[in-house]
Amino acid sequence: MSIGSGTRTGRLCVISLGGNALIKRGDKGTIEEQFEHVRSCSAQIARMVGEGWRIVITHGNGPIVGNIVIRNEAAKNTVPPMPLYICDADSEGGIGFMIQQTLYNGLRSIHEVRDVATIITQVIVDRNDRAFEDPSKPIGPFYSREEAFALEKTKGWTLKEDSGRGYRRVVPSPRPLRIVETDVIRQLASLGVVVIAAGGGGVPVIELPSGDLRGVDAVVDKDLATSLLAAELGAECFINLTQVDCVYLDYGKEGQKALRDVGLEELVAYHRQGHFPEGSMGPKIEAAIGFLRAGGKEVVITSPELVNEAMQGRAGTRIRAAG
Numbered sequence: 001m002s003i004g005s006g007t008r009t010g011r012l013c014v015i016s017l018g019g020n021a022l023i024k025r026g027d028k029g030t031i032e033e034q035f036e037h038v039r040s041c042s043a044q045i046a047r048m049v050g051e052g053w054r055i056v057i058t059h060g061n062g063p064i065v066g067n068i069v070i071r072n073e074a075a076k077n078t079v080p081p082m083p084l085y086i087c088d089a090d091s092e093g094g095i096g097f098m099i100q101q102t103l104y105n106g107l108r109s110i111h112e113v114r115d116v117a118t119i120i121t122q123v124i125v126d127r128n129d130r131a132f133e134d135p136s137k138p139i140g141p142f143y144s145r146e147e148a149f150a151l152e153k154t155k156g157w158t159l160k161e162d163s164g165r166g167y168r169r170v171v172p173s174p175r176p177l178r179i180v181e182t183d184v185i186r187q188l189a190s191l192g193v194v195v196i197a198a199g200g201g202g203v204p205v206i207e208l209p210s211g212d213l214r215g216v217d218a219v220v221d222k223d224l225a226t227s228l229l230a231a232e233l234g235a236e237c238f239i240n241l242t243q244v245d246c247v248y249l250d251y252g253k254e255g256q257k258a259l260r261d262v263g264l265e266e267l268v269a270y271h272r273q274g275h276f277p278e279g280s281m282g283p284k285i286e287a288a289i290g291f292l293r294a295g296g297k298e299v300v301i302t303s304p305e306l307v308n309e310a311m312q313g314r315a316g317t318r319i320r321a322a323g
Contacts, residue, residue: 013053013235022059029067057194084219089120118197122179122181123180123201132172174220179202202220238298240288241307245258264289300318
């Protein structure tokens with residue numbers, strides 16, 4: 001099988017799949033369920049490839065990396081547990097494989113021969129980022145107060161009470177500074193390869209004074225890492241696929257208003273007014289703003305099943321760099 005199918009000159013689009021697009025509410029989290037959800041997303045992406053787009057895919061890993069951490073804890077007396085950054089890499093490989101296989105099959109079904117490759121991606125963060133002083137990203141299982149106290153003493157973890165459901169480990173979520181593998185991702189995309197990269201925000205690493213890289217236990221926000229990668233690649237379009245059909249003002253309230261076509265500065269104004277909470281749409285809006293300010297042309301936010309309609313202006317939220 002040859003690499004890609006020759007140099008491609010089509011427009012470059014970075015597509016981000018939310019972690020909850022892989023494991024949905026009410027799912028048991030079986031591999032069969034995950035494959036079915038990924039297969040549905042891949043069918044939509046295959047259509048875009050067939051229309052001439054060059055595609056780089058990123059994805060969330062929230063529910064899945066949490067399951068890996070739970071397995072770590074369950075088997076800790078039998079198998080040495082792995083650090084969080086290795087769990088991040090494991091989830092990148094596993095989810096990447098599912099996307100890689102289902103997209104390859106989807107492309108074959110429309111007679112669009114194309115290679116698909118997963119790149120385990122390292123993301124440089126600042127060891128002095130304030131997030132390391134105040135860990136806030138919950139991962140893994142719930143513990144009792146007694147278990148949490150013991151884990152803080154024996155492992156040095158930070159655990160916080162989570163909405164009355166017990167205690168969870170919280171880890172730093174530093175801002176991404178640079179994607180290590182950007183050049184190889186760019187080269188593959190230029191050859192027509194569909195690349196899967198920066199899964200779960202990538203594997204967080206710090207750069208030592210020697211220039212060597214070292215993994216750190218943290219979780220990089222997937223939306224911010226995707227926005228950075230899209231900007232570094234010089235992508236024209238950034239599509240963020242999530243659970244909702246579009247962005248709303250006053251979401252969940254009576255009289256909520258859908259945003260269909262909005263300019264960057266208008267979106268910034270809504271963001272400043274507090275319309276997009278940090279725990280839901282906030283990171284996606286921040287990522288959109290960052291990408292457009294870095295030179296991107298448009299961002300589309302919608303659900304996986306509506307992506308092709310959204311690209312035709314018939315669904316989702318389209319955010320333009322100007323206007």
